[in-house]
Amino acid sequence: MLSNMLLGRYIPGNSFIHQMDPRAxxxxxxxxxxxxxxxxxxLGYLLLILFMLSVIKIAQINIFFLFNGLKLLFFILIFxxxxxxxxxxxxxxxxxxxxxxxDSEGVITGIYITIRLVMLLIxxxxxxxxxxxxxxxxxxxxxxxxxxxxKVPMHELAMMISISLRFIPTLMDETEKIIKAQxxxxxxxxxxxxxxxxxxxIPIFIPLFISAFKRAExxxxxxxxxxxxxxxxxxxxxxxxxxxxxxxxxxxxxxxxVMLFLVRM
Amino acid sequence: MNxxxxxxxxxxxxxxxxxxxxxxxxxxxxEQGKYYAVIGRTGSGKSTLIQHLNGLILPTRGNVRxxxxxxxxxxxxxxxxxxxxxxxxxxxxxxxxxxxETILKDVMFGPLNxxxxxxxxxERAEKYLSLLGVPLDxxxxxxxxxxxxxMRKIAIAGILAMEPEVLIVDEPTAGLDPKSHIETMKLFKxxxxxxxxxxxxxxxxMNDVFEYTDEVKLLGSGKLIxxxxxxxxxxxxxxxxxHYLEIPDIVRLAHDVSKKGVxxxxxxxxxxxxxxxxxxxxxxxx
Numbered sequence: 377m378l379s380n381m382l383l384g385r386y387i388p389g390n391s392f393i394h395q396m397d398p399r400a401x402x403x404x405x406x407x408x409x410x411x412x413x414x415x416x417x418x419l420g421y422l423l424l425i426l427f428m429l430s431v432i433k434i435a436q437i438n439i440f441f442l443f444n445g446l447k448l449l450f451f452i453l454i455f456x457x458x459x460x461x462x463x464x465x466x467x468x469x470x471x472x473x474x475x476x477x478x479d480s481e482g483v484i485t486g487i488y489i490t491i492r493l494v495m496l497l498i499x500x501x502x503x504x505x506x507x508x509x510x511x512x513x514x515x516x517x518x519x520x521x522x523x524x525x526x527k528v529p530m531h532e533l534a535m536m537i538s539i540s541l542r543f544i545p546t547l548m549d550e551t552e553k554i555i556k557a558q559x560x561x562x563x564x565x566x567x568x569x570x571x572x573x574x575x576x577x578i579p580i581f582i583p584l585f586i587s588a589f590k591r592a593e594x595x596x597x598x599x600x601x602x603x604x605x606x607x608x609x610x611x612x613x614x615x616x617x618x619x620x621x622x623x624x625x626x627x628x629x630x631x632x633x634v635m636l637f638l639v640r641m
Numbered sequence: 642m643n644x645x646x647x648x649x650x651x652x653x654x655x656x657x658x659x660x661x662x663x664x665x666x667x668x669x670x671x672e673q674g675k676y677y678a679v680i681g682r683t684g685s686g687k688s689t690l691i692q693h694l695n696g697l698i699l700p701t702r703g704n705v706r707x708x709x710x711x712x713x714x715x716x717x718x719x720x721x722x723x724x725x726x727x728x729x730x731x732x733x734x735x736x737x738x739x740x741x742e743t744i745l746k747d748v749m750f751g752p753l754n755x756x757x758x759x760x761x762x763x764e765r766a767e768k769y770l771s772l773l774g775v776p777l778d779x780x781x782x783x784x785x786x787x788x789x790x791x792m793r794k795i796a797i798a799g800i801l802a803m804e805p806e807v808l809i810v811d812e813p814t815a816g817l818d819p820k821s822h823i824e825t826m827k828l829f830k831x832x833x834x835x836x837x838x839x840x841x842x843x844x845x846x847m848n849d850v851f852e853y854t855d856e857v858k859l860l861g862s863g864k865l866i867x868x869x870x871x872x873x874x875x876x877x878x879x880x881x882x883x884h885y886l887e888i889p890d891i892v893r894l895a896h897d898v899s900k901k902g903v904x905x906x907x908x909x910x911x912x913x914x915x916x917x918x919x920x921x922x923x924x925x926x927x
Contacts, residue, residue: 556697557738560730561799562754564722579750582740586785 398515400622460486531607681860729805735796
């Protein structure tokens with residue numbers, strides 16, 4: 377189950393989007409997140425979907441693979457959808473039974489909001505699928521450079537992000553091992569009553585936390601031993617290069633935003 | 642209780658692009674009361690095989706029979722839980738599974754899961770902790786205050802307290818100092834003889850295999866290459882080198898001295914035996 381998760385995973389490739397400067401990608405994603413909220417009727421949403429499909433195409437990501445990886449998040453979407461269906465009033469009443477009432481307005485808003493959420497999920501997933509964690513943190517540090525003036529420790533924040541990303545697979549492996557070890561001791565968190573299942577999580581989380589803390593300490597020592605002292609005097613092996621395709625990508629996304637704004641009603 | 646593995650095939654990520662055949666039509670038997678070693682180079686399927694023996698992984702095809710219980714592709718959790726009562730498993734670095742506030746409580750975890758009462762579980766925990774040489778006035782302490790070697794002992798006690806008839810141990814001496822290494826290996830041998838349980842040892846250390854085990858199963862690329870008496874398999878230098886395994890030091894030594902004209906009566910299993918046999922040979926010559 378865990379191996380299907382796409383969240384935070386990077387798949388190397390050679391597409392236009394893979395080659396873009398990570399800063400350009402982050403800026404585009406931020407723009408897109410705003411643009412998504414411009415759409416307010418069917419034409420806008422249709423344009424959004426078409427735009428998204430072409431981005432997926434350009435990034436050379438298999439669309440089934442993408443949806444498969446986001447499956448775990450579907451229940452959040454369904455939850456939002458139902459919330460709108462049951463609680464938004466207006467338009468004609470489609471269905472009424474006891475205290476349950478479904479209005480046409482509710483169904484429409486439900487669909488729209490769900491599309492928005494899917495768009496946001498997909499665009500951020502594409503960002504992480506096409507950008508290696510190192511590039512991503514380099515870009516965050518670089519984009520956040522102005523904040524250093526007001527004493528925001530951007531370098532340290534970026535380092536924290538890259539270390540956390542690096543340890544996700546390690547912790548997943550560790551979790552699997554501990555689950556196996558405890559279930560060999562007869563722990564049953566897959567079956568039984570809810571209470572006993574929740575109790576069965578304790579023998580999994582405690583060893584996991586302990587090993588995570590140990591790892592963190594070892595890592596900190598290893599970094600100090602190799603002379604790490606924060607940003608001061610540090611140079612970078614990878615240089616970020618802003619190119620023509622980055623500028624054009626930003627221009628395209630702004631034009632798309634303007635277009636969506638114009639079709640608003 | 643015997644374990645019969647028949648035509649066991651295990652495929653990871655079945656029907657995906659990452660498909661990998663870990664075990665391929667493997668058939669073998671583990672008999673009650675014997676000390677087995679499962680050997681083979683990294684990636685030969687050792688770990689996968691042992692995880693099948695107590696239901697941590699279920700077969701893709703074929704089955705594993707533990708006594709009367711059968712593990713197949715779609716075996717229910719209830720049956721698997723039963724199997725776990727009979728087949729205990731000590732993982733690599735078992736000290737990583739400790740979690741409870743006190744040593745005693747941690748050891749009681751397994752027995753309680755098996756459905757024993759508090760008193761019975763406590764009795765068992767105390768029995769096995771003292772068997773492993775943990776002083777009973779210490780068992781109210783936190784397991785996390787102990788040294789690595791001590792923590793491992795507590796973790797092993799936690800498995801023994803479930804009183805399995807078959808005990809699987811995966812690289813039990815990894816990361817231990819030489820003294821703890823010998824102690825741990827001796828302990829398993831004693832337990833096996835005293836309680837007449839089956840032990841299945843997975844290790845890369847051919848010296849341990851040669852000194853302690855009765856029988857060997859040699860795996861290669863998910864298949865059973867050879868099984869038989871430890872004495873026969875671990876003295877077959879060609880077979881071992883073909884599968885990237887070390888020849889036990891004592892076997893090499895015995896071969897070398899025999900070339901120099903020292904004819905020992907039989908193959909020694911450890912250094913002490915070697916010395917005894919050597920003395921005997923010298924006395925006979927004198």
